[in-house]
Amino acid sequence: MAYDKFNILTSSAVPLPIENVDTDQIIPARFLKATERKGFGDNLFRDWRYNNDGSEKKDFVLNNPIYSGRILVGGKNFGSGSSREHAAWAVYDYGFRCVVSSFFADIFRNNCLNIGVLPVQVSADFLDDVFRAIEKDPNTQFEVNLPNQTITIKSTGAQESFDINAYKKANLLNGFDDIDYLLNITDQITEFASDRPL
Amino acid sequence: MTAKKTLFDKVWDSHVVQHIENGPDVLFIDRHMVHEVTSPVAFLGIKNRGIKVMYPEKTFATADHNTPTINQHLPVEDPLSANQLKMLEENANEFGISYWGLGHEKNGIVHVVGPEYGITQPGATIVCGDSHTSTHGAFGAIAFGIGTSEVEMVLATQCIMQTKPKSMRINVEGQLNFGVTPKDVALYIISQLSTSGATGYFVEYAGQVFRDMSMEGRMTVCNLSIEMGARGGMIAPDEKTFDYVKGREFTPTGEAWEKAMAYWKTLPTDEGATFDKEITFNASDIEPMITYGTNPGMGIGISSGIPKADSLEGGVATYQKSLQYMNFNEGDSMMGKKIDFVFLGSCTNGRIEDFRLFTSLVKGRKKADNVTAWLVPGSHKVEKAIKDEGLLDILNEAGFELREPGCSACLAMNDDKVPAGKYAVSTSNRNFEGRQGPGARTLLASPLVAAAAAVTGKVTDPRELMEMQTA
Numbered sequence: 001m002a003y004d005k006f007n008i009l010t011s012s013a014v015p016l017p018i019e020n021v022d023t024d025q026i027i028p029a030r031f032l033k034a035t036e037r038k039g040f041g042d043n044l045f046r047d048w049r050y051n052n053d054g055s056e057k058k059d060f061v062l063n064n065p066i067y068s069g070r071i072l073v074g075g076k077n078f079g080s081g082s083s084r085e086h087a088a089w090a091v092y093d094y095g096f097r098c099v100v101s102s103f104f105a106d107i108f109r110n111n112c113l114n115i116g117v118l119p120v121q122v123s124a125d126f127l128d129d130v131f132r133a134i135e136k137d138p139n140t141q142f143e144v145n146l147p148n149q150t151i152t153i154k155s156t157g158a159q160e161s162f163d164i165n166a167y168k169k170a171n172l173l174n175g176f177d178d179i180d181y182l183l184n185i186t187d188q189i190t191e192f193a194s195d196r197p198l
Numbered sequence: 199m200t201a202k203k204t205l206f207d208k209v210w211d212s213h214v215v216q217h218i219e220n221g222p223d224v225l226f227i228d229r230h231m232v233h234e235v236t237s238p239v240a241f242l243g244i245k246n247r248g249i250k251v252m253y254p255e256k257t258f259a260t261a262d263h264n265t266p267t268i269n270q271h272l273p274v275e276d277p278l279s280a281n282q283l284k285m286l287e288e289n290a291n292e293f294g295i296s297y298w299g300l301g302h303e304k305n306g307i308v309h310v311v312g313p314e315y316g317i318t319q320p321g322a323t324i325v326c327g328d329s330h331t332s333t334h335g336a337f338g339a340i341a342f343g344i345g346t347s348e349v350e351m352v353l354a355t356q357c358i359m360q361t362k363p364k365s366m367r368i369n370v371e372g373q374l375n376f377g378v379t380p381k382d383v384a385l386y387i388i389s390q391l392s393t394s395g396a397t398g399y400f401v402e403y404a405g406q407v408f409r410d411m412s413m414e415g416r417m418t419v420c421n422l423s424i425e426m427g428a429r430g431g432m433i434a435p436d437e438k439t440f441d442y443v444k445g446r447e448f449t450p451t452g453e454a455w456e457k458a459m460a461y462w463k464t465l466p467t468d469e470g471a472t473f474d475k476e477i478t479f480n481a482s483d484i485e486p487m488i489t490y491g492t493n494p495g496m497g498i499g500i501s502s503g504i505p506k507a508d509s510l511e512g513g514v515a516t517y518q519k520s521l522q523y524m525n526f527n528e529g530d531s532m533m534g535k536k537i538d539f540v541f542l543g544s545c546t547n548g549r550i551e552d553f554r555l556f557t558s559l560v561k562g563r564k565k566a567d568n569v570t571a572w573l574v575p576g577s578h579k580v581e582k583a584i585k586d587e588g589l590l591d592i593l594n595e596a597g598f599e600l601r602e603p604g605c606s607a608c609l610a611m612n613d614d615k616v617p618a619g620k621y622a623v624s625t626s627n628r629n630f631e632g633r634q635g636p637g638a639r640t641l642l643a644s645p646l647v648a649a650a651a652a653v654t655g656k657v658t659d660p661r662e663l664m665e666m667q668t669a
């Protein structure tokens with residue numbers, strides 16, 4: 001599925017300083033019954049966001065109007081658990097294009113990269129700085145610069161670089177996905193398959 | 199002299215169609231399992247591109263996540279679930295994929311039926327849009343969970359793009375103590391490594407404990423690899439593996455079998471091959487395990503207490519939030535805590551051996567009145583074995599009923615939901631907040647610990663009951 005190109009994102013950020021946020025929290029299983037990729041943003045963090053009667057939980061960050069932006073900042077080991085890509089869809093559909101954490105679970109990171117959400121892994125110290133900056137001023141702007149592979153806290157100028165492999169980077173910059181690539185090498189795949197036993 | 203290679207290297211390297219400089223490998227996939235929840239958007243993608251499934255005979259579909267576990271002969275009540283099931287059937291038919299839907303004799307949980315019918319084979323690459331695909335690693339396959347975009351890639355091209363993970367070997371040496379099962383071994387390892395301790399790695403399990411373990415037990419251990427963050431786990435194929443695989447529907451026969459065997463025997467890690475990380479544990483340190491928190495790494499030996507926050511290296515707020523959700527206190531003993539539900543099932547512990555263990559302990563006892571028990575076989579084949587081996591009679595005698603196969607309360611997408619605030623001792627794999635129903639509190643444990651809880655109504659060390667039995 002095609003997505004918007006990612007280049008430089010400047011935005012405020014939403015802080016979620018909790019560790020081991022698993023994909024069952026990001027999108028609970030009972031919302032996985034759709035057969036189209038639509039409307040998942042409404043159920044992002046459903047059980048942390050809403051009471052059983054559907055009313056908002058006032059103390060949850062997404063319900064706090066002082067926080068907004070296209071960057072979600074999470075605690076260590078973000079996105080663990082289930083492989084559901086729906087978790088990444090929910091993050092994207094809600095309006096986030098970038099997730100910042102000091103550590104990501106593998107499948108979640110892959111899923112994000114496949115649908116145009118940029119996972120930015122920073123050091124634990126830098127993550128603390130990010131949380132502190134938002135605490136001080138919820139409107140603090142961050143610049144996520146994909147071409148340079150840097151993230152900057154605009155108010156303090158603090159900057160850190162992040163890793164991303166060159167292939168995935170090119171995909172995000174151009175809005176390409178892996179299937180486009182694979183469909184271009186089907187001859188090579190067919191040849192490879194011809195002498196596989198299974 | 200050729201370089202020494204690990205089991206993982208051998209299987210991975212032989213499946214690389216293309217290596218992209220500074221990028222991922224294009225990895226060929228031998229077997230693809232699909233289910234109703236993570237596939238519809240992938241099929242939609244194929245249709246939108248106007249293309250076909252490249253190798254439909256390499257993809258197998260079963261319905262499990264959403265399916266009811268009673269009255270499977272009746273139409274599915276929940277319209278959304280029914281729609282997903284219908285979509286899977288239609289997609290399978292349209293693209294020529296074999297489909298084992300509700301009521302089909304081969305129906306069951308993807309990771310249970312794959313091995314049962316010989317779809318799972320040593321040396322293969324196996325993927326599925328479900329993280330517990332790691333189960334199939336028990337056969338010496340590279341098996342891991344993928345996202346829906348990747349499901350679409352495999353349907354379209356039989357390949358996915360993956361960066362090769364690092365390798366880790368986990369050795370458990372010695373012999374397991376009385377009452378300690380493969381589930382306890384896995385929960386113990388996760389408690390030592392944490393839920394992110396193996397992120398970025400593919401794990402090989404080695405040592406006497408895994409050599410001695412049955413194929414069912416190996417599947418339980420590999421299944422839980424993902425809960426320590428690993429991409430997958432695998433165990434070198436040996437005679438037990440070959441005996442298990444032999445004669446199953448999708449297993450090669452005749453000359454092809456001989457050829458396959460010759461290849462499979464070359465797969466074990468070469469002596470002297472190195473891993474990026476290697477850890478060794480002693481089997482004698484492991485006792486029956488139980489979790490007390492909201493991730494699978496929060497597990498302890500059943501006789502020890504809940505750790506104090508000041509013994510942790512940070513993350514105190516997250517830890518306390520977790521205990522608050524469970525309504526437990528630091529330092530509490532788990533023993534004697536009252537429970538409300540018992541769930542025996544899932545791709546972790548829904549195989550025949552798990553039912554044998556559970557039954558061995560409840561035999562001659564009665565289900566506690568305060569406990570609701572869901573006993574859910576992993577497949578129809580398991581269900582049949584439970585009946586054929588006479589286990590069902592023993593279970594009925596003890597006040598238990600058997601449900602029909604499916605994922606059930608493992609992720610509570612169907613009606614098998616634990617109510618808010620209630621405690622469930624579950625043989626499944628995840629104790630995340632709300633995993634078994636909004637507000638539900640899950641204690642992960644082995645089938646023996648689950649059985650002990652089911653007959654006493656509280657957390658109980660199964661060894662006490664087993665000793666009474668043998669005395």
Ligand code: SF4
Pocket residue numbers: 262263307308309328329330544545546604605608609626627
């Ligand atoms: S039993 Fe649970 S973990 Fe296993 S396939 Fe079903 S939902 Fe996934």
